[in-house]
Each structure stands twice: as structure tokens, then as C-alpha cells.
Amino acid sequence: MTQKFKTRRTGDLTRRSILKGAAGTTALAAGSSLLAMPAIAQARSIKIGSYGGYFEDSFKKFVYPAFTEATGITVESVTQPNSSDWLVTMQQAAASGTVPADVSLYGKDTMIKATRIGEMLKPLDASKIPGVTNLDAEFLYEGPDGLVGVGSMAWFNAMVINPNEVTPAPTSWKEFWENPAYEGSLGISKKIDGRLLDITAKTFFDGAETLMTEDGIVAVLDKVAELKPHVALWWSAESQMEQAMKNEDVIGGSYYLDVANIMASDGFPIKPLFPVEGNPIGYGSWCLSPLSEKTGEAYEFMAFSSDPATQALMSRNIGTAPLVNRELTDLTDEEFAFVSGSPIITPAYESYLDNETFIKERWDAMLAGA
Amino acid sequence: MSDLATASYLAQADNGSRLNKTLRPPFDAVRRFGARSIIMTTIAAVLLFVFLSPILLVVAVSFGEKIEGASWVWAFDPSNYARVFVGIGWPDEITLLYAYKLGYTLAYAVLGSLIAIAFAFPFTYFLSQCSRPVQAAWLVFILASLSMSEVFIVMGWDIMLSNRSGLPALFKATGVTEWLKETGWLAVLKDWGLANPRNVKFKTSQLATVLTMAYLVWPYAVILLYAPLSRIDRSMIEAARTMGAGSFTVMRTVIVPVVRIPVMGTLLLLFVYLLGAYVTVTYFAEPAHQTLPVSIYEAIRGATLNAPFGAAQAVVLLTTAGVFIFASLWLSRLAENRGR
Numbered sequence: 001m002t003q004k005f006k007t008r009r010t011g012d013l014t015r016r017s018i019l020k021g022a023a024g025t026t027a028l029a030a031g032s033s034l035l036a037m038p039a040i041a042q043a044r045s046i047k048i049g050s051y052g053g054y055f056e057d058s059f060k061k062f063v064y065p066a067f068t069e070a071t072g073i074t075v076e077s078v079t080q081p082n083s084s085d086w087l088v089t090m091q092q093a094a095a096s097g098t099v100p101a102d103v104s105l106y107g108k109d110t111m112i113k114a115t116r117i118g119e120m121l122k123p124l125d126a127s128k129i130p131g132v133t134n135l136d137a138e139f140l141y142e143g144p145d146g147l148v149g150v151g152s153m154a155w156f157n158a159m160v161i162n163p164n165e166v167t168p169a170p171t172s173w174k175e176f177w178e179n180p181a182y183e184g185s186l187g188i189s190k191k192i193d194g195r196l197l198d199i200t201a202k203t204f205f206d207g208a209e210t211l212m213t214e215d216g217i218v219a220v221l222d223k224v225a226e227l228k229p230h231v232a233l234w235w236s237a238e239s240q241m242e243q244a245m246k247n248e249d250v251i252g253g254s255y256y257l258d259v260a261n262i263m264a265s266d267g268f269p270i271k272p273l274f275p276v277e278g279n280p281i282g283y284g285s286w287c288l289s290p291l292s293e294k295t296g297e298a299y300e301f302m303a304f305s306s307d308p309a310t311q312a313l314m315s316r317n318i319g320t321a322p323l324v325n326r327e328l329t330d331l332t333d334e335e336f337a338f339v340s341g342s343p344i345i346t347p348a349y350e351s352y353l354d355n356e357t358f359i360k361e362r363w364d365a366m367l368a369g370a
Numbered sequence: 371m372s373d374l375a376t377a378s379y380l381a382q383a384d385n386g387s388r389l390n391k392t393l394r395p396p397f398d399a400v401r402r403f404g405a406r407s408i409i410m411t412t413i414a415a416v417l418l419f420v421f422l423s424p425i426l427l428v429v430a431v432s433f434g435e436k437i438e439g440a441s442w443v444w445a446f447d448p449s450n451y452a453r454v455f456v457g458i459g460w461p462d463e464i465t466l467l468y469a470y471k472l473g474y475t476l477a478y479a480v481l482g483s484l485i486a487i488a489f490a491f492p493f494t495y496f497l498s499q500c501s502r503p504v505q506a507a508w509l510v511f512i513l514a515s516l517s518m519s520e521v522f523i524v525m526g527w528d529i530m531l532s533n534r535s536g537l538p539a540l541f542k543a544t545g546v547t548e549w550l551k552e553t554g555w556l557a558v559l560k561d562w563g564l565a566n567p568r569n570v571k572f573k574t575s576q577l578a579t580v581l582t583m584a585y586l587v588w589p590y591a592v593i594l595l596y597a598p599l600s601r602i603d604r605s606m607i608e609a610a611r612t613m614g615a616g617s618f619t620v621m622r623t624v625i626v627p628v629v630r631i632p633v634m635g636t637l638l639l640l641f642v643y644l645l646g647a648y649v650t651v652t653y654f655a656e657p658a659h660q661t662l663p664v665s666i667y668e669a670i671r672g673a674t675l676n677a678p679f680g681a682a683q684a685v686v687l688l689t690t691a692g693v694f695i696f697a698s699l700w701l702s703r704l705a706e707n708r709g710r
Contacts, residue, residue, distance in 0.1 A: 084673050091441065109673065116440040165568075184566035190657055193673045232566060233574065234657045247532040249573060352673075353439030360674050361458045364665070365467045367657035 045074040046297040048286075049086065049101035052079040055318060062317040067304050073297050083110040083284070090120065094291060102292040103301060105152060105284045108141065109193065109349050114287070115143035116353070122288040123148055128299045131306035134324045141285055149285030150302045153311070153320035156257035156341070157195045158272040158279045165251040165269075172275050173203040176252065177223075182230040187241045187253035190234035192363045195280040196254065198347045200224050203277045208348035217351070217359060221366045234367065245270045258319030261338050278343030283323065315339045425688075432685050434678030442678050450682035468665065468683065472690060475645060475661040478576075482583030482647075483591075483640035487633065489584070490591035491599075495625070497592070498600035509596065512589045520586060520649045527582045528653060531572040538569045563656075578654040583647055587640040594639065598632035599625075634702050638695055645691055662687050 048064070050056045056079055064075040078101040080086040087110050093100050106114065114120035123145040126132050132140065132150055139151025159176075161169060166181075176182055188196055201210045201220050210216040232250050235241040238259065244250045246268050257279065260272040286305060288298045304310055311322035312329040321340040322329055331339075352359060435445035457465025497508055530536040541547045547569050550556040559565035563575060572578050602625060610620045651661050662683055669680030 084675060085671065088441070088675065113440055113675075116437075181567060184560065184563070184571060185568075191673065232571060236652055240653065243528065243532075247534045249533045249571065356438050356674050357436060357458055357676065357679075360676075361453075361465065361467065364657070365457075365465055368467055368470060368660075369658050 043074065044072065044297055045076060046103065046294045046301060047076045047078050047099070047101045048301065049078040049080040049104040051082055051105065058318045062313060063305075063310065066310070066313065067301060070304060071300050073300060075301075080105060083107040084113070086110075087114055087117075087120070090289065091117065094120065094289070097291065099289050099291045101289065102294040103286050103288055103298050106149065106287050107282060107284055108149075108347075109352055111141050111149045111285055111287060112349060112353055115148060119290055121148040122290040122292065122295070124150065124288060124299070124302070129303045129306065131303040134306050134308055134311075134328060136323060136325070139283060139285070139323045149287045150306065151323040152284045152286050152305055153314050153318065154281055154283040154323055154340075155320055156279045156281055157189070157199075157254050158257040158260060158341075159252070159275050160245070160255045160260050160270050160272050161252040162245065162248060162250075162269045163271040165248070169271070169273055170252075170275060173199055173277050176230060177227055182252065184230065184232045185251045186227075186231045187233040187235055187244045187250035187255070188227070188231050189241075189254060190236045190367070192360055193347075193352060194254070195282075195345075195347060196224060196227075197221075197359075197363075198280045198345050199254065199277070200227075201348070202345045208346060208351070211348035211351045214355065214358060217355060217362065221362055225366050225369075228367075228369075257321075257341075258339065261319060274341035274343075276343075278345045279341065280345040280347055281321075282347070428681045428684055431677055432681035434681070436674075436676050436678055441675050447678070450679045451686070453679060454682050454686050468662065468686075471660065471662045471665050472687065474655070474659055475663065475687065476690070476694070478580055478583055478647070478651070478655075478661060479641045479644035481580045482644045483587060483637050485580065485584035486588045486591045486640055487595075487637055490588055490595055491633070494592050494595040494599050498596065498602075505600075509593070512592050515589050516593075520647065523586055524582060524649045524653050527578065527585070528573070531578055533569060533571065536572075538571060541570050574654055574656040574659075576655065576659055579650060579659070582650045582654055583644050586647065586650065587643055590643065591636055591640060594636040595629070595632065598629045602628055631702070631706075634698065638698055642691060642695070645687065 048059075050059050056077060060077050064077065068074050080089075080101075083106050086104060087106070089100060090104060111121070121143060123143070124147045126140070126147050129150065135151050139154075140147055141149035141151075159170070159173060163169070170176070170179070176186060188194070197211060197217075197220055198208065200223050201207050201216075204223050205216070205220060210220060231253075233240065233244050233253075235244065238256065241250075241253065241255050242259065242263065245253075245255070245263065248269070255270075255272070257272050260270050263270045264272070286298075286302050288295065292298065306324070308322070308324050308328035309330075311324050312331050312335075314320050315322050315329070315331055315338075316335060319339055322331065326336055326340075329336075430444075432450055433446050433448065434442045434450075435447040436442045436450075452460055454468045457463070457467055459465060497505055500508075531538070533539065538547075541550075547556070550559065550565075550570070556565050556570070559570055560567070564577075565571055606624055606628075607620055610624050615623065646663055647661070648663050648667065651664050655661070666680045666683045666687070668674075669676045669683065
């Protein structure tokens with residue numbers, strides 16, 4: 001079941017997911033064109049990208065039909081492997097004058113990267129997107145030319161443990177460093193943007209601020225190095241961590257909250273926790289291609305996506321956290337606890353970009369002990 | 371083949387002489403160079419283009435310039451190569467990070483192919499002495515096993531080494547884990563990175579990485595060694611035996627000298643194949659012991675979008691592999707000449 005998440009943030013595009021995506025898109029296109037036939041010339045449509053696999057399937061099954069029902073605009077779903085690879089695809093497409101997707105789903109770092117590359121994102125007129133004020137201001141990303149990204153949904157990299165092996169449950173990330181029971185027993189993301197730097201900075205230093213300088217980065221990396229003897233698996237694909245938790249090769253670590261919850265409800269020994277320092281949050285944003293001729297449709301979709309009802313719909317069916325105030329939604333306590341929690345660790349996005357090569361090499365050198 | 375070509379050439383030339391003058395230039399060329407050489411040149415050009423252009427593209431990209439926080443641009447920036455050898459902090463400090471990665475790449479490939487041949491050689495030797503139907507059955511089985519991709523093989527080994535389904539589970543069920551704990555051996559294994567406080571663990575470890583790599587290329591080793599080993603003249607072995615040579619002496623003085631060149635060739639082929647192993651390394655080697663191909667992939671596809679640095683690493687890996695292969699060929703030729 002959780003296999004479906006695999007392509008979402010890791011970029012591990014499997015052949016099956018491509019085939020599935022392609023088949024799904026074709027079927028959807030065929031279906032929508034049949035449905036659209038009686039509507040004669042008036043039919044409006046838009047191409048929207050999202051991370052393939054379970055994620056995109058849920059959009060096609062729950063979100064897009066509701067949008068079409070509300071607005072009459074049909075959606076052609078486009079499979080993105082992930083955020084940063086899709087940026088490369090869009091860059092190449094822009095050079096050749098094509099628009100693979102009108103609206104793309106980008107992570108915040110990719111969005112910043114796109115504004116730095118330039119002419120990748122079309123500035124948006126917030127006054128034409130009615131529901132957008134529902135979102136917290138931090139989820140509306142402004143580039144040099146104004147608003148370019150409207151938040152769509154959030155996800156957490158949560159602390160997870162095997163509740164059968166770890167008692168009592170840890171209350172702080174510090175325990176992963178200090179408790180000898182974790183020796184050779186943790187699963188941690190190997191990627192520099194796997195958020196361990198942000199967790200370490202928040203737990204032992206002044207948080208994101210510490211990561212803004214090279215000295216701060218080096219200090220945080222030294223602290224991360226102390227965790228190495230406790231890490232059995234530095235995972236690079238989500239499925240690796242999934243298997244390691246199922247097989248009890250690891251008894252804790254950091255993992256996506258949504259996947260962990262789904263695994264737990266499938267009966268596997270995994271329990272996501274919110275320690276005192278919190279868990280890092282990540283979120284996706286809808287961005288419009290400058291070459292798109294569907295600005296009106298895109299505004300309508302962004303308005304629809306920002307609607308509290310849609311946010312709740314996504315939380316229930318995709319497992320992502322809403323970007324609107326919880327009170328605006330009809331999510332129950334239980335439903336909300338399933339997709340969110342507090343406190344929140346905000347990643348030091350700017351630093352990852354400004355010090356990109358430095359962080360990457362120091363991170364690798366730290367892992368290699370070189 | 372050559373008769374056919376000559377015939378077609380003559381036919382073309384004959385046609386050419388009869389056709390009117392407007393058609394002359396191309397047929398002139400045909401007459402001058404010959405149809406055959408034109409076809410051959412075209413094929414050679416296409417092959418050169420198909421094989422060389424991707425490599426030339428990688429070389430060109432490797433000189434590109436990375437824009438921090440964005441993508442990269444075409445440039446002539448040799449600093450990517452400097453980074454491969456001495457790291458980003460040069461000249462203030464030197465990091466041998468990528469040199470280590472290159473070292474692990476070569477070490478895994480050499481060890482993996484040596485282990486594969488060590489197991490494949492005796493197996494294939496005895497296989498070549500079996501009856502025809504037995505040989506055929508084994509070869510079909512081994513050929514079929516080649517269709518398994520690296521991903522499946524790694525998945526299988528992953529299960530075999532897993533805590534709940536594999537060897538560690540067996541250790542636990544049979545009481546070996548308890549015994550290791552009581553005798554203090556578990557602590558020793560923990561120091562070697564082969565245990566956690568609860569049980570033995572074989573992932574991640576260099577042992578698992580090298581063994582999986584050996585397993586990966588073992589079928590190739592058998593198939594490559596099968597032909598030379600089954601061609602060995604049995605009468606030579608029998609002659610040696612009747613003259614009183616033991617099994618070891620026969621192996622040393624008759625079999626090994628006959629097949630040493632194919633064995634060397636097999637070794638080189640497996641070595642080159644294993645240089646590019648990716649899935650095995652990402653699954654079974656901890657980041658401290660990972661290889662250049664993993665680093666290349668991360669540079670190009672990872673969040674940094676640093677294709678130029680990935681390309682520079684690829685060029686260094688390619689060059690190193692080339693040097694190794696030429697050196698082995700040169701050494702084996704040297705050994706051959708000395709043997710005469």
C-alpha cells in the first residue's frame with residue numbers, strides 16, 4: 001500500500017509507475033474527451049502536474065472530479081517524477097516552446113530555485129484567486145515579480161519508532177543521540193534535504209538561524225556525525241525505510257508522517273511521534289508556467305485548492321496536512337492528528353540554496369568520515 | 371559475401387555508364403570509391419556518432435559551471451575536475467572524499483569479480499565434465515537467471531539478510547544470538563559493525579556489498595568460462611595423470627595455463643560490469659563506503675542539479691577504468707611474451 005508513495009519525494013520513478021501514470025493519463029484523457037463531447041465548443045480544460053503514484057492517483061480520484069463538478073473545467077493530469085527533476089523538464093520544455101503542464105507542483109526549495117533561474121514561473125494576481133486568503137501567508141510564495149506560488153498541501157518528516165521495541169517512547173530527538181539502545185538501529189534519510197540538519201539545528205542549536213552561516217553548518221554537521229554509530233540505514237528511497245521498519249532492521253528514525261500512519265493502520269510496528277522539538281514540515285505549491293494560456297483556469301483551480309473543504313478532502317484522501325487554519329475545516333481531532341501535529345520545524349531553505357555545493361560536499365564528507 | 375559485393379558494384383558501375391549525364395555525379399562517386407566503401411564509411415560514421423556523441427556530450431557538460439541555488443550553464447570551468455581530486459575547499463584544505471569513493475568503486479569491482487571467478491571456475495570445470503543433458507539444463511538455468519535485474523537480486527539478498535526473515539532470524543531462532551550475547555561475541559561483532567544490541571546484522575556492510583556483487587556476475591563468469599573449459603583436450607589431462615600427476619598438479623600445469631587468457635578476459639569484463647553497480651551499493655553499503663556511480667547519480671539527479679560535477683566524476687571513472695584495462699592487457703601480454 002505504501003509503495004505508492006515511493007515516487008513522491010525521492011525521485012525514484014519506477015517503470016511501473018510511469019506505465020501506470022501513462023495509462024491513467026490516457027484513460028483519463030479518453031474519458032474526459034468522451035464526457036466533454038456533449039458540451040460542444042465551450043469545454044474548458046487545464047493540465048495539472050503532481051507527483052506520480054498513489055499521490056497523483058488520489059488527485060485523479062478525489063480532487064480533480066470535485067473541481068470539474070464545481071467549475072466545469074476538465075483536468076488533464078500530468079505525472080511529475082518529483083519537484084527538482086520536473087523543473088529540469090519544464091526548463092527544457094520552455095526552451096522548445098511547449099507546455100507539458102499549465103500548473104506544476106513544486107516544493108519550496110524548487111520554487112526558490114525556479115525564481116533564481118528566471119522566467120520559469122508566471123506572476124499571479126492574488127485578487128483573482130478568491131480563496132487564497134484562507135492560506136497562512138507563509139504558504140504564498142513571492143518572487144521578485146510578486147506572487148508565484150500558492151500552497152497546496154503540507155507533509156511532515158516525523159520521528160518514528162517501533163513501539164514493540166522502544167519503551168518508553170522518546171520525547172526528544174536528543175534520545176536518538178544519547179540512548180545506547182539505538183546503537184546500529186536507526187533509519188535516517190541520506191539526502192541533504194532529508195531534514196536531519198534542520199532537526200539537529202533545532203534540537204542542539206538555535207534552529208534555522210544556525211544553518212545560515214558556514215560555521216553554523218559545520219557545527220551542526222559535527223553534531224550529526226555523533227549520531228552515525230546509531231544509524232543502521234541511511235535510506236535514499238522511501239521504500240528502503242519502509243522495508244527496514246517492517247523487517248525490524250531498524251527500530252526508529254525519521255520518516256514521512258503520512259506513510260508512517262498508513263503503515264501503522266496496516267498493522268506494521270511503526271508509530272510516528274511529535275517530540276518536544278517538533279518535526280520538520282515540507283509543503284508543495286501550485287505554480288503557473290509563463291507559456292500557459294490557461295491563466296483563468298489556473299486561478300480557478302488555485303482558488304478551489306485553497307478552499308478549506310478541498311484542504312480537508314486532501315487530508316482525508318491523500319494524508320497531507322491542511323495549509324489553512326484547522327478551525328476553517330471540518331476535520332475531526334482524530335483526522336487532524338493523523339495528518340499534522342506540533343511544534344513545527346521550518347527548514348532553512350535559503351541556506352540550502354545559497355550554500356548548496358558547500359553543504360552537499362560537507363554532508364557527504366561527514367557521512368564518509370573523510 | 372565479397373562476391374556479392376563485387377557483383378553489386380559491377381552492376382552499379384554498369385548502370386552508371388548507361389545512364390544519362392544528369393545522374394552522373396553520384397555515380398561518379400560510386401565508381402571512384404566503390405559502393406562497398408561508401409556503405410562502410412556511412413556505417414562507420416553512424417557508429418562513431420552513436421557511440422562517441424554521448425561521451426563527448428558528457429565531456430562537454432563536465433566543464434559546465436554550477437550556479438549556486440539554481441541550475442548550471444555551459445562554460446569552460448575545469449574546477450569540477452579539481453573538486454573530484456581535492457574537494458571544494460582547495461587550496462585551503464584538501465578532501466579526498468571522491469578519491470575514496472573511486473577507491474571503493476575499484477575495490478568492490480575487483481573483489482566482486484575475483485570472488486565470482488573463484489566460485490565459477492571449479493563449478494564450470496565440473497559442469498564441463500558432466501553429461502550433455504546435465505550441462506544443457508544448467509546452462510539454460512544460468513542463462514535464464516541472467517534475465518533477473520540487479521533490482522530483483524538485491525531485493526532477494528535484502529530479504530535473506532533481513533532481521534525478521536533472513537539470516538539474523540535464523541541466528542535468533544537457533545539460539546546462536548543468545549550464545550553470542552553470553553560469550554561476549556556479539557559485542558565484538560558490534561565493533562565490526564555486524565551487530566546491534568539485539569541481534570547480528572549484515573546490512574549495511576561491505577561483506578554484503580561484495581558478496582551481492584559477486585552473485586550478480588557469477589552467471590556471466592560461468593557462461594564466459596564454459597566455452598574455454600569445455601574445449602580443454604581431455605587427453606592432455608589423462609596423459610598427465612598416467613605420468614603420475616596429482617589433481618593439483620594437473621590443475622596447475624595443464625588446465626590453468628590453457629585457460630589463463632580467457633580467465634583474464636572474463637575477469638576484466640566482470641570488473642567493468644561491476645564498476646557501474648548502483649542498486650547493490652545504495653542498499654548494502656553505508657554512505658561512508660559508497661562508490662562514485664552513486665555520487666554521480668546524486669550530483670545529476672539529486673536536489674543540487676549539478677550535472678557538470680556528475681559528468682566530471684563520470685569522465686574520471688571512465689578514464690580510470692580505461693587505464694586499468696590497458697594496464698591489465700599490457701601486463702598479460704608481457705607475461706605471455708615471457709612465457710615463450
